[in-house]
Amino acid sequence: MSGSVALTGGRGELPGFSLEPVGLGEVDQLLERQRRQDEDSHGVLVRASVSNLVVVCHDRASSRRALATVEQLGQRAPSRCVVLIAEPPGAREGVRTWARVVQRHPDAGPEVIWDEVVVQTTVPPRHLAAVVLPLLLPELPVFTWWTGTPPFAGEVFSELTAVSDRLIVDSAAFSDPPADLARLARAATALTPALSDCVWGRLTPWRELLAAPFDGPPLRGAHDRIRSVEVEAVEPTAGLELLGWFASRLGWELDQARLAADPASDTWLARWSTAGGACESRVTTSLGAGTLTKVALEVESDDGLAGIRVEAPPGHLVATVTAPGQHRTRRRVGLPTLADPIGLAGELQLFGRDRVFEAALLPAAALAEAGTT
Amino acid sequence: MSASNPLVVGERMRATPPPTAMVIFGGSGDLAHRKIVPALYNLELHRLLPQNFQVVGSSRTAFSDEEYRRDMRKAVEEFSRTQPIQQQVWESFASRLHYVTGSSTDPGTPARVGDLLDQFDAERGTDGNRLFYLSLIPKLFPETVRGIGKSGIGGRGWDRGWSRVVCEKPFGHDLESAKELQALLTKVFPEPDVFRIDHYLGKESVQNIIAFRFANGIFEPVWNHHYVDHVQVTVAESIGIEHRGNFYETAGAIRDIIQNHALQVLALVAMEPPGTFEPEDVRNEKAKVLKALRRLEGEALDAAVVRGQYGPGWVDGHQVPGYREEPDVAPDSVVETYVAAEFLVDNWRWAGTPFYLRTGKRLPKRATEVVVQFKAAPHLPFGQTAQDGLEPNALVLRIQPDEGITMKFGAKVPGPSLEVRSVNMDFSYGTSFADDLPDAYERLLLDVMVGDPTLFPRWDSVEEAWRVVQPILDRWAGSDPPELPNYAAGEWGPKAADELIARHRPGRRWRRP
Numbered sequence: 066m067s068g069s070v071a072l073t074g075g076r077g078e079l080p081g082f083s084l085e086p087v088g089l090g091e092v093d094q095l096l097e098r099q100r101r102q103d104e105d106s107h108g109v110l111v112r113a114s115v116s117n118l119v120v121v122c123h124d125r126a127s128s129r130r131a132l133a134t135v136e137q138l139g140q141r142a143p144s145r146c147v148v149l150i151a152e153p154p155g156a157r158e159g160v161r162t163w164a165r166v167v168q169r170h171p172d173a174g175p176e177v178i179w180d181e182v183v184v185q186t187t188v189p190p191r192h193l194a195a196v197v198l199p200l201l202l203p204e205l206p207v208f209t210w211w212t213g214t215p216p217f218a219g220e221v222f223s224e225l226t227a228v229s230d231r232l233i234v235d236s237a238a239f240s241d242p243p244a245d246l247a248r249l250a251r252a253a254t255a256l257t258p259a260l261s262d263c264v265w266g267r268l269t270p271w272r273e274l275l276a277a278p279f280d281g282p283p284l285r286g287a288h289d290r291i292r293s294v295e296v297e298a299v300e301p302t303a304g305l306e307l308l309g310w311f312a313s314r315l316g317w318e319l320d321q322a323r324l325a326a327d328p329a330s331d332t333w334l335a336r337w338s339t340a341g342g343a344c345e346s347r348v349t350t351s352l353g354a355g356t357l358t359k360v361a362l363e364v365e366s367d368d369g370l371a372g373i374r375v376e377a378p379p380g381h382l383v384a385t386v387t388a389p390g391q392h393r394t395r396r397r398v399g400l401p402t403l404a405d406p407i408g409l410a411g412e413l414q415l416f417g418r419d420r421v422f423e424a425a426l427l428p429a430a431a432l433a434e435a436g437t438t
Numbered sequence: 439m440s441a442s443n444p445l446v447v448g449e450r451m452r453a454t455p456p457p458t459a460m461v462i463f464g465g466s467g468d469l470a471h472r473k474i475v476p477a478l479y480n481l482e483l484h485r486l487l488p489q490n491f492q493v494v495g496s497s498r499t500a501f502s503d504e505e506y507r508r509d510m511r512k513a514v515e516e517f518s519r520t521q522p523i524q525q526q527v528w529e530s531f532a533s534r535l536h537y538v539t540g541s542s543t544d545p546g547t548p549a550r551v552g553d554l555l556d557q558f559d560a561e562r563g564t565d566g567n568r569l570f571y572l573s574l575i576p577k578l579f580p581e582t583v584r585g586i587g588k589s590g591i592g593g594r595g596w597d598r599g600w601s602r603v604v605c606e607k608p609f610g611h612d613l614e615s616a617k618e619l620q621a622l623l624t625k626v627f628p629e630p631d632v633f634r635i636d637h638y639l640g641k642e643s644v645q646n647i648i649a650f651r652f653a654n655g656i657f658e659p660v661w662n663h664h665y666v667d668h669v670q671v672t673v674a675e676s677i678g679i680e681h682r683g684n685f686y687e688t689a690g691a692i693r694d695i696i697q698n699h700a701l702q703v704l705a706l707v708a709m710e711p712p713g714t715f716e717p718e719d720v721r722n723e724k725a726k727v728l729k730a731l732r733r734l735e736g737e738a739l740d741a742a743v744v745r746g747q748y749g750p751g752w753v754d755g756h757q758v759p760g761y762r763e764e765p766d767v768a769p770d771s772v773v774e775t776y777v778a779a780e781f782l783v784d785n786w787r788w789a790g791t792p793f794y795l796r797t798g799k800r801l802p803k804r805a806t807e808v809v810v811q812f813k814a815a816p817h818l819p820f821g822q823t824a825q826d827g828l829e830p831n832a833l834v835l836r837i838q839p840d841e842g843i844t845m846k847f848g849a850k851v852p853g854p855s856l857e858v859r860s861v862n863m864d865f866s867y868g869t870s871f872a873d874d875l876p877d878a879y880e881r882l883l884l885d886v887m888v889g890d891p892t893l894f895p896r897w898d899s900v901e902e903a904w905r906v907v908q909p910i911l912d913r914w915a916g917s918d919p920p921e922l923p924n925y926a927a928g929e930w931g932p933k934a935a936d937e938l939i940a941r942h943r944p945g946r947r948w949r950r951p
Contacts, residue, residue: 276445277489281457282563314444392561397530399483421448
């Protein structure tokens with residue numbers, strides 16, 4: 066992959082943005098000029114845009130990380146990217162804007178061009194939408210990726226979500242993931258745009274593998290007889306959301322929950338009432354890479370206790386089903402090779418509400434709050 | 439995917455099929471190597487196969503399970519769209535691959551396959567669901583299908599799960615043989631369990647014809663004879679017959695492409711909007727179009743169909759031989775490597791609007807596309823010089839290789855005078871949806887497993903397509919061919935094809951892909 070970057074922006078302040086800032090109203094003209102310049106040397110450039118991506122960062126360092134992520138996913142989900150660094154009033158006054166056209170030649174497939182705009186602003190929170198709106202490409206959906214923990218009760222949050230079609234967070238990057246997950250769940254009930262958590266997206270292959278055994282014998286229809294769920298979670302909110310998924314899809318009611326914390330790990334223990342009796346769950350934080358390291362289910366089948374186990378050796382997942390009188394089935398499947406490690410590209414391809422996630426969020430939050438009550 | 443499994447209802451995750459045991463008759467053959475097994479590997483890689491899934495390859499070549507797995511590993515390394523092969527996933531996938539040696543026409547083979555399938559049902563939860571893939575040369579179809587029926591391993595009366603059969607094209611050699619094959623198949627399998635693969639219909643860009651037409655409100659009102667001057671369907675190949683002389687000598691371009699791919703694409707372009715996207719609604723509308731195609735006969739047929747054969751020439755910068763110099767081709771062969779034909783759809787929507795189909799080997803480039811050529815504006819006020827560069831609007835649905843859509847419209851040339859010329863507005867899949875497009879076989883295999891026949895031609899469509907093509911075959915069989923070869927490799931077909939498209943309206947021309 067090679068690239069040419071044409072830029073404006075504060076000299077030396079952001080990698081790749083080398084010229085002076087431009088006015089907010091000049092951004093589109095400047096980008097258009099840049100495209101024409103590049104066309105002179107490379108032929109006609111077609112800007113690829115399927116959405117607007119507003120990235121909310123709390124400082125310049127996080128904006129650099131965000132730009133690196135956008136760079137990696139640009140070829141898969143090319144967007145007009147607006148990186149918003151909202152600083153508290155009093156630092157520097159007003160709005161400073163940098164813009165550039167990014168051109169990439171992937172190893173395979175067509176060349177992709179997209180726009181990046183960085184806005185550093187100290188305008189009052191209630192006017193932030195007025196900063197963002199002129200920078201959006203018309204009529205394309207607006208995805209707002211909030212890096213870190215959003216201020217759920219703040220004016221900034223309500224102002225920016227009001228102009229968004231989808232709010233994307235990564236609960237693994239929250240400052241206090243379990244507690245903030247509970248806050249997210251409360252905020253979600255009043256949220257107008259659709260909501261995504263990248264952690265939920267990273268759980269998708271796990272959910273697929275855990276759901277599949279219930280499609281056929283010997284466990285067809287046995288979903289109501291899950292007796293225990295044990296989760297080892299590198300990202301605690303992933304474990305909580307997975308339990309929330311079981312609970313919301315299978316109609317479980319939370320009977321008891323408690324947090325057993327020790328210096329090495331946290332463990333959420335819970336007991337659920339299910340249509341077929343009761344289920345014990347245990348979510349333990351663990352060290353490692355990825356989202357989860359292991360999920361193990363015990364399920365009562367017609368012939369005795371069956372087991373479903375999904376584990377994550379590097380690069381793939383292994384699902385093993387053992388049932389009395391049956392040949393053990395084991396399958397290894399690929400994990401998505403994500404150009405962006407957090408899985409943002411997947412969220413940028415969702416346009417409607419993710420109702421399964423929203424439903425899972427409530428019991429997940431209830432479990433998370435077991436540690437705080 | 440089972441609707442009774444609440445863990446999959448409403449999920450963003452993709453539908454996975456129910457437990458399945460798949461049998462590939464012709465399991466060591468070319469198609470299994472190039473398409474079927476690589477597609478299955480990619481489905482496994484992307485977590486789209488069911489947990490309980492087993493494959494049995496079967497053919498005359500003697501293999502143990504391990505030898506078969508090694509052979510298929512090489513095939514996947516060579517032909518998989520995803521590379522490199524993920525070792526762990528391959529090992530897992532390979533453990534589901536099994537092999538039974540024996541000709542599919544040997545009565546003992548289906549029985550041995552059946553024993554293995556029973557074992558899978560008992561021990562590996564395949565649930566009695568059986569998919570029989572006939573990856574065979576057509577002459578082996580009848581005995582193989584009879585064998586399945588006689589041995590009771592699937593087909594009518596099978597009640598331990600579902601059983602489906604997949605047939606590769608060609609579906610018959612002519613109308614009569616297609617009917618015979620259909621009678622045989624449906625004696626063993628009911629029509630809803632017969633899946634005839636036309637891999638063109640599994641291509642994303644072919645499915646996008648339906649999405650484009652019926653998800654957008656602005657095109658359908660002009661999608662008729664009032665606004666459309668004519669439609670072109672082009673299936674152009676730059677390759678020759680690729681060592682398939684024996685096959686091609688008995689097929690020709692009209693059987694190989696027009697009878698199936700091209701007419702199926704025509705049906706998608708011309709069909710009425712279905713009430714729902716339920717399989718039978720879509721298939722009903724497609725069948726109606728094929729029934730409405732005017733049958734050609736006599737001199738009208740001669741005037742509406744052009745055949746050609748390539749001579750020596752240059753393609754892709756290489757000198758290539760003519761068709762008659764290809765291996766296994768008769769030196770005086772009159773088999774057509776090119777066909778262009780004009781068809782009329784006799785219904786209210788398309789009355790009088792010609793559909794031009796063309797296909798050929800050794801054309802200048804590989805391209806499949808549909809061109810909807812609109813009528814010119816009724817009055818152009820700009821003066822002749824000012825509009826010299828202006829052509830009527832055209833909508834081009836590019837199916838391969840650069841999947842996308844092009845709209846041609848007039849725009850003012852910048853400058854002091856009012857000159858207009860045609861410009862193209864391009865949509866490319868590659869820049870809006872940067873994900874790799876799955877191979878057509880992946881989509882179609884999944885559809886068979888979930889029992890969705892939407893993208894598979896139903897018998898009445900196949901029969902109607904043969905009814906369209908058969909008079910042409912008969913006419914050609916009873917008349918002298920034109921002087922062949924009549925186009926050089928690397929040219930866009932014989933001159934007669936240009937004359938064909940312009941015969942009713944001078945100025946009509948084939949779009950150059």
